[in-house]
Amino acid sequence: MISRILSTPIPMPAGTLPAGTPRRIHADALASMLPGPGRDRLANGEVLTITTGQQPGLFTGPLYTVYKALSAIALADRIERERGVPVVPVFWVAGDDHDFAEANHAWVLGRDGEPVKITLRERAHDAPQLPLFRESLGSDIGAALDALDAALPDSECKPDVRQWLAACYRPEMNLADAGAEALNRLLGARGKGLAVFRAHDRAAKRAAAPWLLLALDETLADGLSPVLVEGRLGRDRLRKDGGGFVTRRSGERFTRGQLEKIAAETPERLSPNVLLRPVIEAALFPTLAYLGGPGEMGYLPESAPLFSRLGVAPQAHVPRWSGVIIEARIDKVLSKHGLTPAEFNEQPGALESRLAKADLPPDLAASLDELRADVESRFARISGEVQLLDPTLERTVEAARNAALAGTNEIEKKLVASLKRTQGTVVSQLSRARAALAPLGKPQERVLTIASFLARYSGSLLDEIDREVARWAAAS
Template sequence: MISRVVSTPIPSPKGPIPAGTPRPVHPDVLQSVLPGPGRDRLARGDVLAITTGQQPALFTGPLYTVHKALSAIALAARLEQERGIPVVPVFWVAGDDHDFAEANHAAVLGKDGDVVNIVLRERPHQAPQLPLFREVLGPDIGAAIAALDAALPDAEFKAEVLHWLEAAFRPGTNLADAGAAALHGLLGARGLAVFGAHDRSAKRAAAPLLLRALDETLDDGLTPVLVEAAQGRDRLRKDGNAFVTRRSGERFARAQLEQIAADTPERLSPNVLLRPVIEAALFPTLAYVGGPGEMEYLPESAPLFTALGVTPQAHVPRWSGIVISAKIDKILTKHSLTPADFATKPGELESRFAQAELPADLTATLEQLRADVQARYARISGEVQQIDPTLERTVESARNAALAGTNEIEKKLVASVKRSQGTLLTQLTRARNALMPGGKPQERVLTIASFLARHSASVIDEIAAEVARWATP
């Protein structure tokens, strides 16, 4: 059972969101949206959109992917109610991204509350940086799903979770399409329009703008356009009347790139700054919902919007939060803890509890010993300064050694207490894994499958309710 969903500090959507100009979505763009209520609404004529996006990943990746999607859904619903105009939430699946190391794994809470990392496969270091839609799933996906099955507890809803993921992540499907299908299966019924930016139809719609962007040079001396070449996805640098790839050094005449755009447009893609421009051109976008990192770099796209004549969208920080199960909440309550208490280095919180268990007289004696050492060496230092100042460093070293000895005694006492507190340490470890796995926020590590298997799809309802409160001014 989920006890509560707690929002964490990312600002709520404040400030003006532009009125926008409702318009139809081009048929080529619609063709790249997965069938469902979201696409149906996009196809009804003049509409507006709230967009968000993420590269696809194994089993939908970390929780923040779901948080982004629910943020777009909630904000679109609010704006539609306020303005009386259809506003559709759109999720941009960046299947042309090439960062396989970010997409090839998923982390879940195992049967005993430990963090289990499931890896699809590794990409060799020297391998071409292929876009994710080129990464076809093979027998390795069966092994990954089997590992997920073994890791998750035999909870009531586990079979439903495995069925959902097996339907999306199938041998022969590429990783981008699988990720899009899984997200659509999870949130499509809530009106989310899942858009495959890597789809040929989508690329055909984006191609004219990508070709125009070849004339723009960014601060790093490169264009904002990438081409799939010998080394995979590669940035282009303008060189006279031609363009050269950054890694492989391949040379393309403009006419060649125009031919690629016509014949195999999926080989061309925008960089991180051009992507929001393409997005705003393809969809009547009011606002993009993004994470903290995106909020930092998105303003850098402004010159590209101006150069390409595209109206920019507003930037809205997504909802951020923590899902707390009843079992974990019981641990927090028992020990008077909050999720923020786990935002420390592993072992620090445990040491704090162990230190509190030391006899008060012993703790006071250790503190007095430290104070005495400091005071006595301070007197010695004063005398030494008058006799031979060159010995000051020797005195300082002796003082530090004495203090280190005292600290070592305390450290070993704390370690001894820790060993005797097996149940407490187990509880704290379980809570840490659930709330701050590996010292990182829950939403940046764990996948939604951990919670769906234990608590059913109702966990989505509970997160969505909290996100709706976030979206309401």
Template sequence: MGRGWKRISWSASASTTPPNSRRSWARSDSRSRPGSAITGAGHPALQLPARSCLPGGPRDAPAHALLDPGTGTPVNLHIQTLSGTHLVRQYLAGEPSALAFYPGGHPGDPAAYRAKAEEVRGRFDQESRERLTRMLTGGGENGQSRLRRFVEEGGLAVTTGQQPGLFGGPLFSLYKALTAAALARWLEEDLGVPVIPVFWVASEDHDWEEVRRVSLPDMANDLVTLELPDRPGAGELPLHRMPMGPEGPEALEALLALLPDTEFRPDLEADLRAAYREGATLPSAFAELLRRHLAMAGVFILSPEHPEAQAAALPVLLAEARGARERADALARRAGELEAAGYHSQVTILEGGANLFLEGAQGRDRLFVEPSAQGSGRGTGKGEGNGEGGGAAEGPPLRMRREGRVLTQEALAGEAGRDPALLSPGVLLRPVVESTLVPTLAYVAGPGEIAYLAQTAPVFAAHGIRPPVVHPRLSAAVVESRVEKVLRKFGLELADLSRPHHEVVGRVIRDDLPPEVREAMGKLKGAIALGSKELQKAVRQVDPTLAGPVDHVRNQGFSLLDDLEKKVVQARKRESGIAVQQIEKAQVQLFPGGTPQERVFPAVYYLVRYGPELMSRWMDAARGAVLPGRSPGGEGGDEPGHDRGQGPGHDLEAEPAGPTGS
């Protein structure tokens, strides 16, 4: 499993307390001290702009630093650039060639949101907004009054989402939600109407393997992975159909055994116990924990298995079924256009594949256009456009990939009509379903989602919907004082720790070699280079063909010198065991297993230590991540460890990418 990892699987018979995993932390002085807690990696403290339209109103008081409960010293939040594939980087930089694949416009352009608002107002009325409010939970203490305003004043929404993760999943899920809340408040002031943030819990996802585990450091700073056991139906049934047995609460006890005793623990433990109880599903537990975590940010939660959501989505799903062949052709053309422009498709387009899943005898099964129907029985297009008219119209018969059963359009409509939960969207249709249920202005996405949303324009167009603006999520790292101390001690930047452990240690050791050793090595390298150059010049007068052997001797000399340098470094490493351990511990905190912290650790790991004040700092950071009004390109660039694609069912990354599994 890699350096410093442990794996613990929990079943009904498992012991629930990992050995040597529990220590009591003395409560620290909880008073805040002046000083910024938000910095950019390798840069001085970032002063976030005051924005009265964002959560909490104007920032008219100085920022306060979080305190490390072990040392009483400040904890920093390092803001990072969200990067991704070549397409994602160019989109965020405002390059026209990339923007052509995002009809919603650039996230830094206020006009893009205003244009989308006009389109949404033409599709949503008071009744559709009232229907949405019945599907939502959460929103904090003023949630109901905000929803009343949303209905009465023609409100809009910023959405984001993620497949459910054990104990809240990785930090980036929280960062998505907080970015959506910050953007919603910015847009509310700009547009003059209520704009609510909505988090879509992808409960229809069936990737049990992706969501059943979580990793975090124990008190010895070893990375521990807690995982629920495999089970019948895993990977086949939608997650919302898989209630947890006693293994759920037992895994929770294992998590609690890894968390320190702090003043914030009782409330956090109560939240976790309320969510992860026997009989709950992973999606319902995830939604409940998010609802509690995000109350102060005013985020609403939407689970698509809600009966009204399923009923409202059904006309769109049946319209997609009728146009399955045309959609497959359009998506294949889109993939070709991306390739021709120098990009690649994030989601592989399967020949004849429909953007639909039907639950059958073998679980959630992908639908395909029946091969025998290729080139015949083309859909009439009835019911397409706005998704209205859910009756069965002409269209190709569809085949279930695993089960092999073939359904006519009438048969599919009949099954889905009897139980709408059986039919669900694929990754490229889900954003369209969301935009049908929610008056979405913008979607807050991770890098993998930004990449695959470039493929969705043909699907939106077929249903008569303008795609929302795609806005990047916050990317950040919590850097505790002990880790900050290691960075300063060895002259390292945050991104340096993304490199393999042996490379980081080797660099630090080389930099720490006695000056006389480095000077002597440098002189010897210079002497070999100069001497071989002079010798080569001299031997050419004797025989020009001797230049090659001289090159060989020079290269051998450099190679032997490199070997010697490695031996010197190894000898120094043996004398520098403490430094090696310190670097290793810092890497576990910032890049566990070589993956950015935000894609591994759950929020509870930090909330139990720093409480609501950390949530306030994350909200501050999300305010600074809001892009409208900024010039394109201000957020562009690469970050080591971030240039990874993320396919459906896999954020990150590979980070699970959004509601498909972002």
């Protein structure tokens, strides 16, 4: 059972939401939405939106993808109640992203409670950097689903998770559309409906094309355009060169006329970089706020000049909800040792050593502290005398002091190691807790996928997270 959901607020300020003007959504943008109540509400008339987004990943990627969507649903619901106008949450599936190494895998907690990596396949280092919507799942997805099945513990919920993912991640699907479909099936009907937007879809690109062409004339601090084109080596940044443009990696040349033709005939070949993307989003949707994580909140303000020069009103930036799922078995370990989840963010082994050190016999611990203090005191006196007699020997004294302290620390280190060996059960408990709370030494939400927990606790887990997210939205 789940013991509790712990909110871990992102310590970054939220922007002030603008008044906003409700408007109808562009027909091409609507055509790129997956079917569901969210899309229906967007098509029903003038609306406002709350947006968030993420590149797609295998089996929906890390937990924070789901947290972003739930945050948008909750905040949209709150603002709609306050303002009395339709406010629709929109999830921007960034399927034109090309970071395959980040999207090709998912992490779950295995049967033994340790993290297990499920990988679709690797991309050769020198392969074209294709956008994710060009990456067909193919026959590899069958092996990935089987690996997921083998990793997860058996439960009543597990077959439902397998059925959900297998229905979305099919051989004929690409990674982007599969991720969008999985998110839509999981959360599309939640609240009043989440609108899942396939930003890589041809219709979406047609809607974005005028803004992408306008942005060609912009040059960022790195000397490149905020627009990318899909060329011989995959997605590639453009750079103005004379009267035309050249790609950064492949060196392909394009005239403005050629890029305008691409925008008209194969608009999916053009895409915005991370600074232009929020501008395109605000141009397509009447967005009050974009909900992002710490990284996004850090760089989104850099988009301000593009908003100004392209004449698009910016949305506010609001930190999404962040949290930790604490299973009952893990909560018992925390309670037993008086620990908090944050303490597992230390380097592996540091917490175990600290607890073992606390178990040193008091007299022995006091003697070690006294020895260190005595070494410091005596060498301080020696150093003072040496400076008067022969300052050139000061380094020799310092080296001797450090060696004496190192010897004391080595004694303590070996005593702690001995205690850790005799406290094998405690070390094992802490190891399992770390695997669940800070797998790979990172926050849980940045590693583990939602499937890892749905297979253990069913969809009721989402209801529990929802309650915490609703409290966050009420205070945002």
